[in-house]
Amino acid sequence: EPEVTQTPSHQVTQMGQEVILRCVPISNHLYFYWYRQILGQKVEFLVSFYNNEISEKSEIFDDQFSVERPDGSNFTLKIRSTKLEDSAMYFCASSDTPGTGNEQFFGPGTRLTVL
Amino acid sequence: SQQGEEDPQALSIQEGENATMNCSYKTSINNLQWYRQNSGRGLVHLILIRSNEREKHSGRLRVTLDTSKKSSSLLITASRAADTASYFCATVSFTGGGNKLTFGTGTQLKVEL
Numbered sequence: 486e487p488e489v490t491q492t493p494s495h496q497v498t499q500m501g502q503e504v505i506l507r508c509v510p511i512s513n514h515l516y517f518y519w520y521r522q523i524l525g526q527k528v529e530f531l532v533s534f535y536n537n538e539i540s541e542k543s544e545i546f547d548d549q550f551s552v553e554r555p556d557g558s559n560f561t562l563k564i565r566s567t568k569l570e571d572s573a574m575y576f577c578a579s580s581d582t583p584g585t586g587n588e589q590f591f592g593p594g595t596r597l598t599v600l
Numbered sequence: 601s602q603q604g605e606e607d608p609q610a611l612s613i614q615e616g617e618n619a620t621m622n623c624s625y626k627t628s629i630n631n632l633q634w635y636r637q638n639s640g641r642g643l644v645h646l647i648l649i650r651s652n653e654r655e656k657h658s659g660r661l662r663v664t665l666d667t668s669k670k671s672s673s674l675l676i677t678a679s680r681a682a683d684t685a686s687y688f689c690a691t692v693s694f695t696g697g698g699n700k701l702t703f704g705t706g707t708q709l710k711v712e713l
Contacts, residue, residue, distance in 0.1 A: 518700065528643065528688065528703040541700055576642060580699070587692075588633070589701060591643040 487511045489592035491577050497598045498567055506562045506595045508577030517560045518578040518589060519552065521545070528576065534560065567599045605704055606689060612710045619676040621707040623689035624669075630692045632665055633701065634674050637686045646674075646687075679711045 490509045498504050510517050519531040532542040534552055551563045560579075564571055574596050578589040606623045613619050623632070631650045635643040649656045649665045649672065656663045662675040676683055686708050690701040 516699075520701070520703075527705045528690075528701075530700040530702065533700055543700075574640075578643075578701075587699060588645045588648055589699075590645065591635075593642040 491592035508560045510579030514579035521573040523573045606707045610708045
């Protein structure tokens with residue numbers, strides 16, 4: 486069964502450093518998403534991406550964040566200068582079409598720890 | 601309250617009992633989805649109910665949706681210890697560019713032997 490994969494599973498970084506979180510969505514999916522979950526809190530939407538551009542982003546997704554689909558398979562989230570409050574689980578998701586509603590398939594997540 | 605608030609926040613039941621979780625939301629939606637998350641793991645899609653549907657079943661799961669009350673419920677029948685997890689409702693409002701999920705605060709379900 487196809488699945489979304491994410492690497493690394495855990496990333497530890499120093500405050501101010503850049504990190505790139507990587508995701509491989511399901512191959513025939515067209516819509517890609519990043520969400521994050523701070524420990525003990527609910528899952529929050531960061532950004533959605535379609536047709537090689539951002540289709541929607543939340544207020545969390547400021548200038549420190551960027552996304553890219555560098556090739557036909559990877560989807561990355563870059564945090565330019567990490568802050569302590571960026572520590573969270575980051576989940577990538579993908580879906581085929583929005584249509585009248587769609588299931589999003591989530592990866593296992595990357596735990597980002599900013600020291 | 602925020603979009604997608606579940607209650608109860610925590611629920612502890614015995615194996616074999618039914619578990620009911622409720623979700624309320626504030627804005628109009630295209631569909632509502634329920635996800636499960638085992639501790640420290642990713643989210644697993646359970647079931648989707650569209651705004652024009654009132655009830656849906658999938659195995660031991662039963663979901664209802666009342667758009668007039670902006671609420672949904674998830675019923676897990678004959679619960680098992682393996683059902684222990686956090687359960688989240690997530691609403692979708694179609695924006696045309698890809699549907700973002702707006703998650704609730706979640707219900708932590710513990711099923712004891």
